[in-house]
Amino acid sequence: MGNDGEFGFLANLFVSGMFFLTLKEKLDFRRRALAIADESGTDRAVSWLSSLSSQSVGSDIGRKIRSKWSGGECLKNAERAGNIIGSFGIRSVFYGDEGFPAMMSRTQAEVKDPPFSLFYRGKLDVLGHACVSVVGTRRATAGGRRAAFDFARDACDDGLTVVSGLAFGIDIESHKGALSSVTPHTAAILPGGIDTIVPSSHARYAARILESGGLVASEYLPGTPAEKFRFVERNRIIASLSPATVVIQATAGSGAMITASMALDYNRYVFFHSENFAPQALSLDGAVRNALLRDAKSGARSASSVASKMENSPSAFVESGAVVISSYKEYKNHLYVSNI
Structure with missing residues (x-):
């Protein structure tokens, strides 16, 4: 050897x-x-x-x-x-190494399974900046896409790193907004090996992220395929890398809402953009809820599973006290007040 x-x-x-x-x-x-x-x-x-x-x-x-x-x-x-x-030319950092992201190291006291490894291309030190995680639905409305773009651009203009998952919809609009900033720091966390960009149509954005001094990373060994369960596992990294997660637009029980729940479990802040409650977004959420109810009626899903998904929604979070914002400026003001 x-x-x-x-x-x-x-x-x-x-x-x-x-x-x-x-x-x-x-x-x-x-x-x-x-x-x-x-x-x-x-x-x-x-x-x-x-x-x-x-x-x-x-x-x-x-x-x-x-x-x-x-x-x-x-x-x-x-x-x-x-x-x-x-x-x-992939690089790696392992738990306990000097360069391992501090925010993920913190999570060992808050969650039992922070990642052991991180394989990456680009600049790992962007995770040493103040970060904000931005998540949402793949089936975003025009208003949701615009909100994600604007929030990410303004966050990067203010010196933050935007963390997201490179997926369709809100994720990619967040990365695009970050890339339009004068300080385009953004990190894309993948649900499979870093040698394969998922979705493949976003490979050009991954390249732009690297060219702009950002980061593309994954906890999975290169060569690992992106399977369904790995998308959820990946979300815990997105939630853990930032002191706050912003849900731009999401439906009940979605992956973005799972990320929001994880962020709360990790003792992070969770904010909801007002686009979650715009008419088109509410209509989309209603369609998802109706589909869940049909699944329960047909036996495709258990009643308890459907109930759990429907309870994990933007409206439920807000009813429990989560803050609704309409811009990065509002996010920054609320976060500042929360830390006084």
Whole structure:
């Protein structure tokens, strides 16, 4: 294996592929792998990693692992990821490293599973600026798209980094607004390996983000496909990177509302743009609610699942005291007052 430095990197990649573990568990397996390398050599440590299985790992951590997983396959994925990293100039930072984003390190006291790894292209230090996370529906209205663009532009003009997910609708309008700023700092967090931009039609915006001194990042090993559950996992990173999340426009039970709930769980502020309550947005929300009710009636979804989704809505948050804003200026004023 060359040297212990190379093995340490391989161990980090391997542990990144143990997607079913909590951060604490990943750190423990990394520690064990490095200890074996120190005591018995890297070949022995590689052999140990390769021998692991869902059953043996589950036995070690005291809970059943439902995912089909093998150390041998994980090792192959880690080696492949290493090759992709070298070919694409991808960089990485791992939990505990000096450059690991401070806001995500904070979350260990607030959430059990901040990411172990971050693979990125661009400038990681944009996350060291004051950040604001901007989220919303893919099916945004014209008013919602304009609100996202304007908010992000004004936030960047004021020196902030806008964090979003590069998705259709509100996400991409937020990135576009940021890119139009005189200080175009924006970070796109992906739901799969950083070597594949999702959606592919937004690759040109990812390129512009990098050209403008921004960041494109993911917690997943390069080569990892963007699957449905990873979009939700990705949202926790968007929520954790900023002291506040702004929901520009979202429907009940949507991914943006999941991100808002995560932000609250992480002890962050959550704001709702007034575009959530514009006539077209309310009509869209009504259509989503009707579809959920039809699903409950047909048995496609359980009644409890539908109820939970319908309760996780902008109106419910506002009824519970969340602040409604109409501009970045209003956001800044409310955030300043909240921190006095």
